[in-house]
Amino acid sequence: MIKPTILRWGNLTPIRKVRRIIIHHPAAVRYSYLQIHNQHRNQGWSGAGYNYYLQKNHEFYELRGLNVGAHAANHNSDSLGVCVEGNYDREQMDETLFLKFVQEVKKLMNQHGLTANDVYRHSDVGQTSCPGRNFPWARFKQLIAQREEVKSIVHEPKQKEVMYVKAEDFQWSSGKEQFEAVINRHGNKNELDAYKAGKLTVSDALGVLSKGILAEPSQTVASTHKDAWEDLTKRGIFNGKNPNHPITRAQQATVIKRIEEGN
Ligand SMILES: [Zn+2]
Incomplete structure (x- = not known):
């Protein structure tokens, strides 16, 4: 993989x-x-x-x-x-x-x-x-x-090397301040303690980032949708918040009702 x-x-x-x-x-x-x-x-x-x-x-x-x-x-x-x-x-x-x-x-x-x-x-x-x-x-x-697959590779090393996230790793990745903002808001105590001690693994760091992305989807409206979003917000059909959140059926019902009411 x-x-x-x-x-x-x-x-x-x-x-x-x-x-x-x-x-x-x-x-x-x-x-x-x-x-x-x-x-x-x-x-x-x-x-x-x-x-x-x-x-x-x-x-x-x-x-x-x-x-x-x-x-x-x-x-x-x-x-x-x-x-x-x-x-x-x-x-x-x-x-x-x-x-x-x-x-x-x-x-x-x-x-x-x-x-x-x-x-x-x-x-x-x-x-x-x-x-x-x-x-x-x-x-x-x-x-x-050789045409045949190489088969003798079955055992992975017993002890997997663990990689820790260090401040300098962020120089050219997601940005140290940005990562720290996310881990402060969405990391649990173990993750925060591990990060402070320099013992946060790369896979746990990825987990923290995805928690952050799920909890705080982007507030930026893609340019294709910008006009429609602003117009429908002005007319009160949407409330102008969380443009990238998914919509439930109950919420859709409300949207349809507002349209039917002639907004
Ligand atoms: Zn070379």
Whole structure:
């Protein structure tokens, strides 16, 4: 499963046709997708340059997804940059992580009608050792060329790595002040205490955000509906509040009655 993220992006351009996959490592033993995103935004880019990222916690994240990435000079417009956490110039890849990576790359190949011949190392197209001298390339190519699914990936690591939300993570995501306003109004005591102690997990942070969105839907009226909304509010058919709330049948009855009464 591909995990969506809560990142904030600059301008992105969709890829017209995916013709290749280029494999990377970030050359860092531990590097979260948030760190990559922050680093690349600080370089002035639209955000994390890779299209997808497999972390050592076995989560496979969609970063640029099907938008043009920034991962291999002169080769970005028609390729997906797929990166696996680690520094494979120095370390060996864990077998379960390797097989998970094989599985995810095969899924992307299937989605875009690509074969193993369309999968390259960054070092095949640029001056770099990426994805690292120890990356098991021959075996990787052999496994992605296999028609059968890679089956031996059944066990996830016993201890899932827990990621905590830290203030600096918000620099290029939903905004620290905004998040704190939401957690102060809608977080429960455990969530607030955890956040203050720097121990709020990313998944709990997402939960707090969705509670906030449910409790406080946007008050902005989309431009298509603006004239109608203002007119019907003036005529007293709607009360002008909560333009994006759903309407119940009982409320619809009231609206119809007000129209029938000639408002
Ligand atoms: Zn690379």
